[in-house]
Amino acid sequence: MVFNWFKRQFSQEDTPDVEDQSVPEQRPEEAEGQTAEQTETAGQLELSESTFPVESAPSEQAVPALDSPPAESALESADSEETPRSAEDYLAWAKAAFESVQTVGEPLAPRAADSASVDSAPAEVSSTLNQEALADPEVVTEAMEEAAASPVEGEEIAPSPPPTASREVARASSELDASSQPSPEQDMDEGFLWSAEVLAAQGRRPEEISDEEITWLKKLRRGLDKTRRGLVNQLKSVVGQGPLNQEAVDEIETLLLQADVGIEATDIIVEALQGKIREQTLPPDQAIAYLKSLLREMLDRPYHNGYVQTLTPVKNQLNIWLLTGVNGVGKTTTIGKLTNVATSSGYTCLIAAADTFRAAAVEQIKVWGQRSDVEVICNPGKNTDPAAVVFDAITAAQSRQTELLLVDTAGRLQNKKNLMDELAKIRRIIQKKAPEAQIESLLVLDATLGQNGLRQAQVFSQSAQLTGVVLTKLDGTAKGGVALGVVQQLGLPIRFIGAGEGISDLRPFSSYEFVEALLSS
Numbered sequence: 001m002v003f004n005w006f007k008r009q010f011s012q013e014d015t016p017d018v019e020d021q022s023v024p025e026q027r028p029e030e031a032e033g034q035t036a037e038q039t040e041t042a043g044q045l046e047l048s049e050s051t052f053p054v055e056s057a058p059s060e061q062a063v064p065a066l067d068s069p070p071a072e073s074a075l076e077s078a079d080s081e082e083t084p085r086s087a088e089d090y091l092a093w094a095k096a097a098f099e100s101v102q103t104v105g106e107p108l109a110p111r112a113a114d115s116a117s118v119d120s121a122p123a124e125v126s127s128t129l130n131q132e133a134l135a136d137p138e139v140v141t142e143a144m145e146e147a148a149a150s151p152v153e154g155e156e157i158a159p160s161p162p163p164t165a166s167r168e169v170a171r172a173s174s175e176l177d178a179s180s181q182p183s184p185e186q187d188m189d190e191g192f193l194w195s196a197e198v199l200a201a202q203g204r205r206p207e208e209i210s211d212e213e214i215t216w217l218k219k220l221r222r223g224l225d226k227t228r229r230g231l232v233n234q235l236k237s238v239v240g241q242g243p244l245n246q247e248a249v250d251e252i253e254t255l256l257l258q259a260d261v262g263i264e265a266t267d268i269i270v271e272a273l274q275g276k277i278r279e280q281t282l283p284p285d286q287a288i289a290y291l292k293s294l295l296r297e298m299l300d301r302p303y304h305n306g307y308v309q310t311l312t313p314v315k316n317q318l319n320i321w322l323l324t325g326v327n328g329v330g331k332t333t334t335i336g337k338l339t340n341v342a343t344s345s346g347y348t349c350l351i352a353a354a355d356t357f358r359a360a361a362v363e364q365i366k367v368w369g370q371r372s373d374v375e376v377i378c379n380p381g382k383n384t385d386p387a388a389v390v391f392d393a394i395t396a397a398q399s400r401q402t403e404l405l406l407v408d409t410a411g412r413l414q415n416k417k418n419l420m421d422e423l424a425k426i427r428r429i430i431q432k433k434a435p436e437a438q439i440e441s442l443l444v445l446d447a448t449l450g451q452n453g454l455r456q457a458q459v460f461s462q463s464a465q466l467t468g469v470v471l472t473k474l475d476g477t478a479k480g481g482v483a484l485g486v487v488q489q490l491g492l493p494i495r496f497i498g499a500g501e502g503i504s505d506l507r508p509f510s511s512y513e514f515v516e517a518l519l520s521s
């Protein structure tokens with residue numbers, strides 16, 4: 001039994017993934033032929049029509065009806081029998097999850113039919129537990145007494161020093177050690193309660209929760225601290241002053257721009273807010289809930305345009321994921337982390353070290369490979385042809401029946417044209433040598449660069465035929481809002497997010513969890 005991180009559920013390691021094989025990654029152009037029936041998804045219509053004209057492709061997820069109060073949305077979208085409804089229910093759920101993650105040994109198998117993945121329709125919870133249960137000292141004390149008090153959160157992450165060959169390799173070794181073993185010990189603190197609430201609201205069962213999931217959610221929330229401090233506290237004071245009005249919307253606009261959401265995405269959000277206040281007066285709680293829905297809908301929009309919601313390597317088939325992006329954004333580190341996500345989720349992996357330009361890149365990726373016990377295919381010669389490395393790696397992957405080949409690429413060459421030509425060549429080789437493979441071309445973006453990084457990124461989209469984005473370094477930046485700009489401006493889904501330099505600091509992206517972390521109390 002392994003915890004499949006891509007699907008966020010436990011599954012039998014050797015069971016062929018029938019569902020995956022029948023739902024290959026769908027490109028936007030492939031979605032054009034879908035029927036009108038397919039494109040009409042209940043629940044998403046109001047926001048989609050008024051805010052984002054959705055032309056094609058269904059969503060796998062029912063977006064909560066924005067007019068409904070949060071509690072109603074929660075009831076509609078989550079498992080009615082098991083999703084907590086009150087602060088007490090959430091607390092009971094959190095306690096059960098706490099006991100479950102403390103129990104060393106095999107987790108319970110999920111029910112085959114209803115084990116919800118992370119992408120199942122999320123409920124609007126509005127921090128019921130944090131606001132209500134935490135406000136009750138008795139409830140909290142009781143919970144804390146039952147909890148084993150052992151610290152779990154990692155240390156603050158130091159800002160990255162300028163990369164040098166030896167430092168990068170050393171960093172890959174030492175930092176991996178620090179975070180490669182998530183502790184099974186949790187503290188039932190505010191972070192745990194918040195994480196439990198987020199998972200419960202998505203219809204999960206307490207006994208299905210893994211320690212790593214809780215650890216990750218706490219990390220994500222902590223990573224977004226700076227953005228939240230800049231954005232949310234002010235947002236709350238604007239929204240909390242009274243019903244949403246024009247003055248408040250103007251202030252929200254400024255705050256969104258400050259968080260690097262970008263002009264285009266901000267305009268759409270502000271327009272939707274203005275439309276809303278023309279229709280009805282929203283009290284503060286509902287205004288925040290409405291804003292959350294808007295942000296989620298924006299982040300989920302690529303799924304309405306043909307991209308599948310959950311990016312999972314197809315079992316028993318070759319998947320090739322190409323990682324591209326300008327230098328220093330975190331491609332090599334991301335490959336290391338992705339290798340760990342994939343191997344611990346039960347997939348066989350191989351790495352192609354096609355960044356032959358930067359001296360330390362091959363050594364750095366080898367260290368990451370060792371950590372997950374994954375071989376790195378490389379050519380130790382100087383200035384070797386990266387396309388040749390990719391060719392060799394595909395040959396090796398095909399003969400070993402590897403499921404996931406991760407390709408590291410250079411972020412800098414003599415000039416931009418050379419870099420783009422090289423990427424286009426690698427892409428051609430992959431298509432020619434492995435036409436049967438499921439190919440993903442992921443653009444790695446450094447969140448600390450905000451809108452600047454986004455402008456640099458646009459040149460990649462043609463040469464690399466991008467299919468998704470990995471957003472790194474969300475920890476320690478106040479520009480986490482750039483996630484919205486990324487989706488709005490590039491039209492690509494965010495597939496993974498990185499919130500730290502350790503091996504377990506990268507996970508599949510969930511708009512629900514991201515928005516909850518961004519706007520949590």
Ligand SMILES: Nc1nc2c(ncn2[C@@H]2O[C@H](COP(=O)(O)OP(=O)(O)OP(=O)(O)O)[C@@H](O)[C@H]2O)c(=O)[nH]1
Nearest residue numbers: 160327328329330331332333411472473498499500
């Ligand atoms: N804080 C933080 N640092 C990160 C994260 N991801 C990567 N880094 C750091 O960013 C720096 C650059 O990472 P690399 O993986 O070498 O970047 P790259 O894109 O492969 O660089 P080139 O090979 O020069 O193109 C390293 O110091 C990493 O540790 C993250 O999510 N958070």
